Amino acid sequence: MSSIPSLLRDRIAATPDAEAYRVPSDDGWISLSWQEVGSRVRSLALGLSELGSGPGNRVSILCSTRLEWILTDLAVLSTGAATTTIYPSNTAAECAYVINDSGSTIVVAENDDQVAKLRSVQKELPRVTRVVVVEGTPSDDGWVVTLDSVKAETGDYDAMVDAISRDDLATLIYTSGTTGVPKGVELTHDNWLYTAEAVGEVDLIGPSDLHFLWLPLSHSFGKLLEVVMIALGVPTVIDGRLDKIADNLGAVRPTVMAAAPRIFEKIHNTVVATQQREGGVKLRIFEWARQTGIRVSRARQHGAPIPVTTRVEYAIADRLVFSKLRERFGGRVRFFISGAAPLSQDIAEFFDGAGLTILEGYGLTESSAGSFLNRPDSVRFGTVGRPFPGTEVRIADDGEILIGGRGIMRGYHGMPEESAQALADGWLHTGDIGELDEAGRLRITDRKKELIKTSGGKYVAPTYLEGRIKAACPYASHVFVHGDRRNYVTALVTLDMDVVRPWAQAEGLPTDPGELSRHPRMLAEVEKAIKQVNDDQASYSTVKKFAILAADFTVETGELTPSLKVKRKAVEERHGEVLDSLYDA
Structure with a gap:
């Protein structure tokens, strides 16, 4: 296994008829097997190859989270090219910067609105030979073609995949630019394969799980989940519409979901505000249940025994309050995963007390998104857990967290000085301040530049x-x-x-x-x-x-x-x- 496409090929060979993805349709949900996914990726890869996608090339994807994003990504990688991700919320000028800086020659756009954005800066995109629209109309000048028209059936797909090496560039993801000009993070096939292998070694999830994916695939966290689920054969429900999250959870009843902390904050605040508005006996029962759940959560974190009286109280709290909250998420969630920003310990303990444990993790785009994760059997809220197998960590004299291992980026695209600074002494300098506890769990205290x-x-x-x-x-x-x-x-x-x-x-x-x-x-x-x-x-x-x-x-x-x-x-x-x-x- 030397690349993400070869990982997909191995998955198809191992479980061809197992469910790979489930997507919304007018009549409910449609499932695709791994064999069906492989067939669609193959025809799209051959078509993109005819358009010029291949080794040394970049293809930008300007699209929200949906099945076509993943199929396109896998197809681009299968040609030997690298994918450049662009947030659909980006302005036309921001899109032009990423497309030009990455050297993309093809852009896959979600719909006519995104195409219009590209049209407004077309003169600034001299290297773009084709825009492929997922849901939209082709143009008379041939610059815009539809995704369906790109598919082809002739060509040596396996030869393309076999030619890809672990060290080849797979993804260019641009940092959000919170501190300056966005930088293109170069991540290789091996970077992503490492994270998938590491998650597999932790043994958190497997084919019997059902993963719900709504996170932006333009973000490294979403991309990590894409690769991990292929490696482990976990079926994934895909729907990036934020306003559908609550309905989807009840309908598909997932066992695992990853989210940014803002989602958990919003759910927590909605629940608390609703109870406060009810007032009276309901509010008193809720507050009692919440405090009981937090007591149990803290005891579990520290491995302390839970008194019989507390266990009885917790059983009552669970029946009256927590079981109803779990039903909102479909009633089958084993755990959530939180990343991309700090999660409040107070909110984490509330969810854990309700039987909805959030495993907070930590990683940077520069470390392929996943470097640390709390494990279900050793959760300590306020930390981001222990490093993944194969990830090394050091705390510098000034408290900065330094990370090493196979997940670390190749460098910043076209920025040798910035790359050398970020990777000084063979370690990724994260810019975060932290400390390790007695069990090797990492506690992040703040951003070095934001203190x-x-x-x-x-x-x-x-x-x-x-x-x-x-x-x-x-x-x-x-x-x-x-x-x-x-x-x-x-x-x-x-x-x-x-x-x-x-x-x-x-x-x-x-x-x-x-x-x-x-x-x-x-x-x-x-x-x-x-x-x-x-x-x-x-x-x-x-x-x-x-x-x-x-x-x-x-x-x-x-x-x-x-x-x-x-x-x-x-x-x-x-x-x-x-x-x-x-x-x-």
Whole structure:
């Protein structure tokens, strides 16, 4: 096995008739076997080869998460070319940058809207010879062709696959650019094969599981899941529509799902806010059940015995509260996997107490997305678990996490100086600060470049405070902690209107976000949560003042990356006046 296409070929040979993917249709769901997937990949690869895809080439995919994304990716790789991923939310200028920097000659676009985006910058894409549209119309000038028209049946597919080596470039994924110009991370076939092998050694999942995939495949986390499921033969339900997640969970009843922390935060906040709105006996039962679940979770984490009385209480809490919550997810979830951003320990313990354990992991695009993961038998919330087999870790003198192993990138595309800096001394310098516990689990304390240093010389970890405040206030969507070179710490808070609006209506409050952000009741709710978090913080790291913004952070306004991480510099620039007002004398 020397490449991802050869991995797919081995999977087809081992379990040709087993379910590979399940996708939505007008009548429900359609399943494809591994044999059927192989047939579609083969014909698409032969067609793309005729268009010029091959060794040394790059093909960009500008598409949301759907079956065609995976089929196209596998087909591109089968020709010996590399895939360049582009978020469908990217602007035309951002798309042009990635396409040109990667040297892509073919772009696969999801629909006519994405084609229109490319048309608007066509003059800036001189190397693009063809745009292949998944769902759309071909153009009269031949620049745009349909995906169905690309398929071919003649050619030596196996010879193309056999020619690919482990060290060949497989993927160019561009970093989100939170700290500057996006960099193209070069990941080889061997990088991805290593992560798949490592997950297999951990023995978490197998063919009897059902994996639900909605994460962006343009992100390294989604790409990792694609390769892992092929390696392990795990059937995957694919539907990238965010507004369908809740319905899909109930309909397909998966056993495993990966998500970014924002999804778990939103579910947690919706549940808590709903119970608070109900009030009375239901709220008291919920709060009692939640505290009981957290006690049990903490005992399990530390290997402590659970008293008989607590076990009885937990059984009652499970029947009254937790079992209903699990049913929302289809009733079969064995565990969730969280990555891409820090997960609040408070929220993790709530889910674990409810019988919905979240295994938090850690990795960078530069380390093929997967480097550390909590194991079900040794979960410790607040950590990202132990390294995968074959991954090495070192903590530098300044606390920076350094990673080594087969999963580490080849370098940044066309950026030798940046590559040398990131891979100095043979280790990937992550830019994250952390420590290892007695069991070798990694605890990340913050981003090296994001630590706040107050004017008094004290260091504050903003993401830790942000996670605590979001867990304490169910109405908060995002929290942005600020205070670098200032004399105290402040925060910006945005509202999750899906959660806030029902509460505001029930309380007779305005439902306009702008009005609500200034209302004394709303301010009091946020202040209560911040005070709760402040109570166990050192005085220099307490949030002294805050403001509620009238609009949430979004990808479209540039405050969030496509993987829903906050762009700190963008927030500071966009809301500079509000931040400055919090420091007015």
